[in-house]
Amino acid sequence: MAKTLVNLEKISKSYDGHLVLDELDLTIHENEFVTLLGPSGCGKTTTLRILGGFERPDKGRVVFDGMDITNLPANKRNLNTVFQKYALFPHMSVAENIAFGLKIKNKPKSYIDDKIKYALKLVNLDGYEDRRPNSLSGGQQQRIAIARAIVNEPRLLLLDEPLGALDLKLRQDMQYELIRLKNELGITFIYVTHDQEEALTMSDTIVVMNQGYIQQIGTPESIYNEPENAFVADFIGDSNILGGTMIHDRLVEILGARFDCVDEGFGENKPVDVVIRPEDVKLVVPGEGLIEGVVSHLIFKGVHYEMEVQAGGFEWLVQSTHMRPVGTKVSINVEPSNIQIMNKPASEDEEAVPLEV
Amino acid sequence: MRDSRKLLSAPFLFWAAMFIIIPLCMVFYYGLTDKTGAFTLNNVLAIASPEHRKAFWEAIKLSVVSTVVCLLLAYPLAMILAGMKGNHDSFIILIFILPMWMNFLLRTLAWQTLLEKNGVINSVLAFLHLPALKIINTPTAIVLGMVYNFLPFMVLPIYNVLVKIDSNLISAAKDLGANGAQTFLRVTLPLSTAGVISGITMVFVPALTTFVISQLLGGSKILLIGNIIEQEFTQTNNWHLGSGLSIVLMLFIILNMVLSVVTDKDGEVNAL
Numbered sequence: 110m111a112k113t114l115v116n117l118e119k120i121s122k123s124y125d126g127h128l129v130l131d132e133l134d135l136t137i138h139e140n141e142f143v144t145l146l147g148p149s150g151c152g153k154t155t156t157l158r159i160l161g162g163f164e165r166p167d168k169g170r171v172v173f174d175g176m177d178i179t180n181l182p183a184n185k186r187n188l189n190t191v192f193q194k195y196a197l198f199p200h201m202s203v204a205e206n207i208a209f210g211l212k213i214k215n216k217p218k219s220y221i222d223d224k225i226k227y228a229l230k231l232v233n234l235d236g237y238e239d240r241r242p243n244s245l246s247g248g249q250q251q252r253i254a255i256a257r258a259i260v261n262e263p264r265l266l267l268l269d270e271p272l273g274a275l276d277l278k279l280r281q282d283m284q285y286e287l288i289r290l291k292n293e294l295g296i297t298f299i300y301v302t303h304d305q306e307e308a309l310t311m312s313d314t315i316v317v318m319n320q321g322y323i324q325q326i327g328t329p330e331s332i333y334n335e336p337e338n339a340f341v342a343d344f345i346g347d348s349n350i351l352g353g354t355m356i357h358d359r360l361v362e363i364l365g366a367r368f369d370c371v372d373e374g375f376g377e378n379k380p381v382d383v384v385i386r387p388e389d390v391k392l393v394v395p396g397e398g399l400i401e402g403v404v405s406h407l408i409f410k411g412v413h414y415e416m417e418v419q420a421g422g423f424e425w426l427v428q429s430t431h432m433r434p435v436g437t438k439v440s441i442n443v444e445p446s447n448i449q450i451m452n453k454p455a456s457e458d459e460e461a462v463p464l465e466v
Numbered sequence: 467m468r469d470s471r472k473l474l475s476a477p478f479l480f481w482a483a484m485f486i487i488i489p490l491c492m493v494f495y496y497g498l499t500d501k502t503g504a505f506t507l508n509n510v511l512a513i514a515s516p517e518h519r520k521a522f523w524e525a526i527k528l529s530v531v532s533t534v535v536c537l538l539l540a541y542p543l544a545m546i547l548a549g550m551k552g553n554h555d556s557f558i559i560l561i562f563i564l565p566m567w568m569n570f571l572l573r574t575l576a577w578q579t580l581l582e583k584n585g586v587i588n589s590v591l592a593f594l595h596l597p598a599l600k601i602i603n604t605p606t607a608i609v610l611g612m613v614y615n616f617l618p619f620m621v622l623p624i625y626n627v628l629v630k631i632d633s634n635l636i637s638a639a640k641d642l643g644a645n646g647a648q649t650f651l652r653v654t655l656p657l658s659t660a661g662v663i664s665g666i667t668m669v670f671v672p673a674l675t676t677f678v679i680s681q682l683l684g685g686s687k688i689l690l691i692g693n694i695i696e697q698e699f700t701q702t703n704n705w706h707l708g709s710g711l712s713i714v715l716m717l718f719i720i721l722n723m724v725l726s727v728v729t730d731k732d733g734e735v736n737a738l
Contacts, residue, residue, distance in 0.1 A: 163637055183640040190641045196634035200656045209652070210642035261642065 111138040114265060114297050115160065120169035122155055129155045131321045132169070137265075137299065142291050144300045144308040147318035148344070153301045156318075157267050160299065161190045174264065188265035189258035193273055195250045197242035203229075203253050204238035210261040228256035231290065248279045252286075259294060268300045272307065284310050305345045309333060317341050338451050342384040349390065349425055353383040353450075361450060364421030366399040368443060372450040382451040387428040389447035392418065398440025404433050497709035509710020518694060518711065525690040528605055528680075529673035532612035533620075536669045537662065539613070540620035544661075545654075547621075548628035559625070566618055574682045577611050578602070581683065603685035611679040612669075619668035627661030628654070663726050671719055691715060 115137040122130040130152045137143050145153035158164040159171060162183030171179045178186060189210070197206050204225050211221045229235050232252035242250055251271055258266055268287075272280045288311055291298050302308055308315050309329040317324040317332060317340075325337045336342035339350050353363040358373040363383055375381055395401055402420025409415075414432045418425040420441050433439060500506045512518060547558060565573060580586045581602040588598045601607045631654065639649040677692035684690075691711065698708030 161637075161641060163640075183637070184643045184645055190638070192634045192638060194632070194634060196632060196638040198635060198638070198653060198657075209639070209644075213643040213648055257642070 111140060113137070114139045114141075114174060115299075116170075116172040117156070117159075118170040118172065120156070120159060120166045120171070122152075122159065122164065122166050129321050130159075130166070133321070133323060135316065135323065135326075137297060139264075139297055140295055142288070142298045142300065142311060142313045144302060144312040144315045145318055146302060146305060146308040146315050146344075147324075148303055150320075151318040152321040153303075153318050154269060157190075157269055157299065157301050160265075161188065161267050162186050187263055188267060189261050189263040190267040190269065191251075191254050191258050191271045193269045193271065195242070195247075195254040197250055197253055197257070199242055201242075202238065203234075203240050203242065203245075206242065206253060207257045207260055209257065214261075224260045228260045231259070231293070232256045232286075247275050248283065251275065251283065255287075255290065259290070259296065263296060265297045265299065268298060270302055271300075273302075273304075280307070287311060309345070317344065319344075335449055336384055336451065338454060339382045339384070342382075342449070342451070347387050347426055347428070349385045349387065349423075351383045351385070351423060353381055355379045355381050355450065359445070361448065364400060364423055366421065368399060368448055369445040370448040370450060371446050372448075375450060375452070380453055382453055384449040384451060385443055385447060387415070387426040388413070389443060390418075390425055390427045390429075391442040391444070392416075392427060392429060392431070392433060392439040393442050395438045395440045398442035400441040402439055402441060404435050404437045404439060407432070407435050493709045493712055495709075496705045497711075497713040500706060509706050510713055512707055512710055513714045518691070521689045521694045522691045522714075524605075524688065525674050525692060528608055528612065528690065529670055532609050532616065532673045533666055533670045535609065535613050536617050536620040537666065540617060540624055540665065541662070544621050544624040544628050547625050548631075562621060563618055565614075570615060571678065573615060574611055574679055577607075577614065578682050581607055581610075602683065603687055605684070605688060607683040608680050608688065608690075611683045612673045612676065615679065616669040616673055619672075620665040623664040623668065624658060624661040627658045631657050666726070667723060670722070674719065675715060 113136055115135075117133055117135040120130050120133040121128070129150075133152070133156065135156070145156055147153050155164060159166050162178070162181060162185075166179065169179075170177055173186070173188070198209065201209070207225045207228055208221050211224060216224075225238060226235070229237060232255055234249060234252055234256070237245070237249070237253070242253065245253065254271070271287075272283050275283060284307060287298070287300075300308075300311065309332075312329055314326065315329055315332045316326050319340050325332060325341045327335075332341065333345055336345060336348075342348045342350055351363050353361050355361050355372075355375040355377070356367065357377045358375075359370055361368050361370050361372075361381065361383060391398070392404075400421045402418045402425065404416050405419045405424070406417035407414060409432075410428075413428045413430050416427045416429065416433060418427050418439060418441065420439075425441060497509050498505055498507070500508065513522060543562075550558070578585075581599065582588070583598070583600075583602065585602070591598055601610070635653055635657070636649060639653045644652060675692050677690065677696040680688055680690045680693055695708050695711050695715070698704045698711065
């Protein structure tokens with residue numbers, strides 16, 4: 110496994126008595142693309158600001174490359190930030206913006222000029238040296254902000270919802286751009302977003318956060334396919350979350366019907382949460398499935414149809430390329446491997462799962 | 467729609483015509499004619515006489531000093547105000563603006579009472595057996611009066627630009643390695659030049675043209691160009707000379723404002 114670059118140890122932070130982060134532990138490895146994902150107010154931006162040195166944690170330590178930097182001011186940290194609203198200096202040209210950090214470090218002019226050229230080429234904006242930030246589009250400004258950060262050759266790049274203000278098409282282009290940049294530069298990226306699609310597209314590791322706790326840490330595949338609790342399942346993608354009972358290993362009862370599954374070790378006759386992704390729900394001829402139902406809604410979504418099926422007293426969300434008109438009687442079936450069993454949270458607020466990457 | 471909008475500006479246009487355009491035309495008429503009504507430049511050129519030149523120079527000197535003092539006092543204060551969060555800032559700004567609600571003449575007269583030979587300050591000093599303050603009727607007293615009266619006009623425009631600076635820009639500068647001083651010199655200060663320039667204009671222009679402050683706090687010893695012009699109108703009754711000198715003063719101010727705008731643009735380019 111790659112070398113550890115950053116260690117957050119038992120970080121707590123509260124504003125006006127409101128706890129934002131509660132004993133957060135997180136390990137980030139070198140050359141990793143880590144995404145902090147969660148709804149607004151989950152503590153992801155605060156975590157980033159603590160890393161950047163713009164906030165001090167109330168408790169806990171920030172260890173960077175083996176050194177405790179908890180109390181080191183932002184300007185002395187070997188990392189750079191790409192801010193949400195770009196934060197380009199409006200009184201400087203593009204070249205001046207990019208040169209800012211290097212001039213502070215008193216680098217020779219020839220070195221700075223080379224770096225500006227290199228960085229602009231890297232973000233596909235050669236020839237923009239003399240432009241003013243205000244004369245650039247949002248996407249271009251974002252690229253300049255990234256260029257301004259990476260010329261300083263940081264070990265770690267922090268990105269605070271950098272694509273939040275861009276339109277969909279541009280956002281998708283920039284996602285690929287960021288992946289390419291990360292691979293070319295070999296810098297560790299920590300990326301904050303509330304957009305689950307963005308997180309799934311770009312990350313090596315996703316850290317799902319809610320209410321100051323880490324809910325789950327894992328690869329995009331494992332987060333999507335094996336959510337560990339109902340919050341993660343609900344936040345990442347669409348899902349059907351049902352209450353069920355684990356009869357015994359590899360058999361779960363949902364809405365009165367018994368489904369084969371692949372999960373073990375939950376005990377016998379234990380109440381559990383069950384997640385079934387809408388694309389995993391198979392609609393078959395009545396009588397051939399396990400639960401009988403009727404299609405109640407139908408929407409065309411482009412790549413697939415989205416249907417709601419009333420079955421067993423539950424409204425199932427179903428995605429299928431095969432259209433069934435409203436009113437059609439159907440039967441529901443699910444492959445055993447597509448049924449994801451989760452422990453019910455011990456209590457309503459304690460939804461945190463302490464984990465290491 | 468457009469016509470009705472235009473109609474809305476009618477009251478102001480009337481006002482401007484009556485009280486700005488016509489008086490200005492009259493100043494130019496008087497300034498460029500002699501008593502017989504014949505065209506002459508003598509009233510304008512009269513600025514070159516030793517007495518007028520001295521008063522003009524004195525006015526420039528004192529108003530420049532006042533402007534600099536105002537700037538040095540106002541900028542840090544505006545920074546502190548802009549950095550404050552919550553309800554405190556509006557309270558402190560209120561305290562700051564409060565004196566402005568009092569009549570300008572009264573404020574200046576109050577200073578006269580305070581600074582007089584046997585005034586309040588000297589009474590207190592005498593009571594404490596300290597040497598008396600002798601600044602009434604000196605340029606220092608005039609500068610004091612100017613700073614006191616015009617300081618808010620420096621603070622407010624600077625405060626206004628400072629609060630509008632995105633705090634992320636400051637964070638970005640720090641993130642890129644700049645310490646406090648570097649952040650101030652490279653980001654905060656250049657981004658606040660607009661406020662500084664409008665503050666300088668708002669202090670320098672009234673300070674340059676004042677005759678009340680110099681009259682009340684300078685005694686009759688120190689004549690500024692404003693006092694000379696005032697005397698031409700009220701005592702000597704030579705409206706032609708008063709208007710001629712006013713034109714010179716006006717041109718000087720316009721020239722200064724044009725220069726400050728031009729140098730600001732240069733400053734921005736140089737900062738690149």
